[in-house]
Amino acid sequence: MSIRDRLSGNEAVANAMRQINPDVVAAFPITPSTEVPQYFSTFVNNGAVDTEFVPVESEHSAMSACIGASSAGGRVMTATSANGLSLMWEMLYIASSLRLPIVMACVNRAVSGPLNIHNDHSDSMGARDSGWIQLYSETNQEAYDNFIMATRIAEHKDVQLPVMVCYDGFITSHSIENIELLEDDKVKEFVGAHRPEHYLLNREEPIAVGPLDVQPYLFEHKYQQASGMRNARKVIQEVSEEFEKLTGRKYEFIEKYQMDDAEVAIVVLNSTAGTAKYVVDTLRKQGVKAGVVKPRTFRPFPGEEIAEALKNVKAVAVLDKADGLNGVGGPLFTDVTSAMMVNGVLDTKVVNYIYGIGGRDVKADDIEKVYRDLQEIVSSGKVGNAYRYLGLKGGRD
Numbered sequence: 001m002s003i004r005d006r007l008s009g010n011e012a013v014a015n016a017m018r019q020i021n022p023d024v025v026a027a028f029p030i031t032p033s034t035e036v037p038q039y040f041s042t043f044v045n046n047g048a049v050d051t052e053f054v055p056v057e058s059e060h061s062a063m064s065a066c067i068g069a070s071s072a073g074g075r076v077m078t079a080t081s082a083n084g085l086s087l088m089w090e091m092l093y094i095a096s097s098l099r100l101p102i103v104m105a106c107v108n109r110a111v112s113g114p115l116n117i118h119n120d121h122s123d124s125m126g127a128r129d130s131g132w133i134q135l136y137s138e139t140n141q142e143a144y145d146n147f148i149m150a151t152r153i154a155e156h157k158d159v160q161l162p163v164m165v166c167y168d169g170f171i172t173s174h175s176i177e178n179i180e181l182l183e184d185d186k187v188k189e190f191v192g193a194h195r196p197e198h199y200l201l202n203r204e205e206p207i208a209v210g211p212l213d214v215q216p217y218l219f220e221h222k223y224q225q226a227s228g229m230r231n232a233r234k235v236i237q238e239v240s241e242e243f244e245k246l247t248g249r250k251y252e253f254i255e256k257y258q259m260d261d262a263e264v265a266i267v268v269l270n271s272t273a274g275t276a277k278y279v280v281d282t283l284r285k286q287g288v289k290a291g292v293v294k295p296r297t298f299r300p301f302p303g304e305e306i307a308e309a310l311k312n313v314k315a316v317a318v319l320d321k322a323d324g325l326n327g328v329g330g331p332l333f334t335d336v337t338s339a340m341m342v343n344g345v346l347d348t349k350v351v352n353y354i355y356g357i358g359g360r361d362v363k364a365d366d367i368e369k370v371y372r373d374l375q376e377i378v379s380s381g382k383v384g385n386a387y388r389y390l391g392l393k394g395g396r397d
Helices: 008-019 035-045 057-072 080-085 089-099 123-128 140-155 183-192 218-247 274-287 303-310 331-342 364-380
Strands: 003-008 024-027 052-055 076-080 104-108 134-135 163-168 176-179 254-257 264-267 291-294 295-299 315-318 349-355 387-390
Touching: 003 254, 003 264, 008 024, 008 035, 008 076, 008 104, 008 140, 008 163, 008 176, 008 183, 024 035, 024 057, 024 104, 035 052, 035 076, 052 057, 057 076, 057 080, 080 089, 080 123, 089 218, 104 140, 123 303, 134 218, 140 163, 140 176, 140 183, 140 218, 176 218, 183 218, 218 295, 254 274, 264 303, 274 291, 274 364, 291 303, 303 331, 315 331, 315 364, 331 349, 349 364, 364 387
Parallel strands: 024 052, 024 076, 076 104, 104 163, 134 163, 264 291, 264 315, 315 349, 349 387
Antiparallel strands: 003 176, 134 295, 254 291
């Protein structure tokens, strides 16, 4: 029997960490992820876990400690947001290139400057090419479930890559929702024991970690790293199917909502998908064939699945909570349009909306406007400006 509770997203993730009982958690506080190590430190203090909790002096040090502990053979976790993730930058690449299965809660927040502590996706999107698997979470339940599955995915012998579980700062991290927790013993059985094949504390096999990797070797090692990301697709699917058998909760690479006969659709990550679903239900009652595609994985990118979901749609809007600052569109938009082209989906009209920057509120009316814009595109056959802004003051596009 599952355990019904009411928890914030941060509490839910901290409880997942407690149930997994990692060997080491190293962390430095930063809003809005601070509560994750804060809650977890109480579990350490009251003996609910036997984790070595390492309070460090910076996020760079937090990831450095995680790398050391994981290299030594430990199961390792942390949490951060925004500027904290930025301060980890050097170490993010080192963690993934060393094939270390660290699991991190990335509580999405705007990266400075100017300073802003509220939600957008500029932090994790900036790290999208750092070699970390990225799972996105619409609700507290999904953040909890993804964190448990992330452990199995990261540690699989064919993957061996770190995973960040992303969820929206304050919107998800601090809002309290009904949630179903697994029993502690079931979580421990699901994730299993951590048994690394190669690790520094194995005196039977002396190894070096992080040596100089010059011209004859680095290219091949990077290919192996990329192979781990490709292999993650199969592993994510297998782990998700096993999790469904355990909980009844089904997770795929993307979630398709009312997409069977959709003529207009929105592609969107994280909590805004909930608002979009509400708008779709309203529009459906008005006879509008609207739908939503919500990617759960962003790395590895589910290109084939997204292209298949959108192949019969007449017009689609990709919503980015981070501006690519490249003059042509946001990071989700560029990946979605690339996937569509590569997979032969050429007739669907596509437009990009940058939205919610710095925590700017996005209401149902805003999402409905996007669907009305898509209807106009279908009616006229013209996209016009494909690089747009939603909710920008002054009504500028």
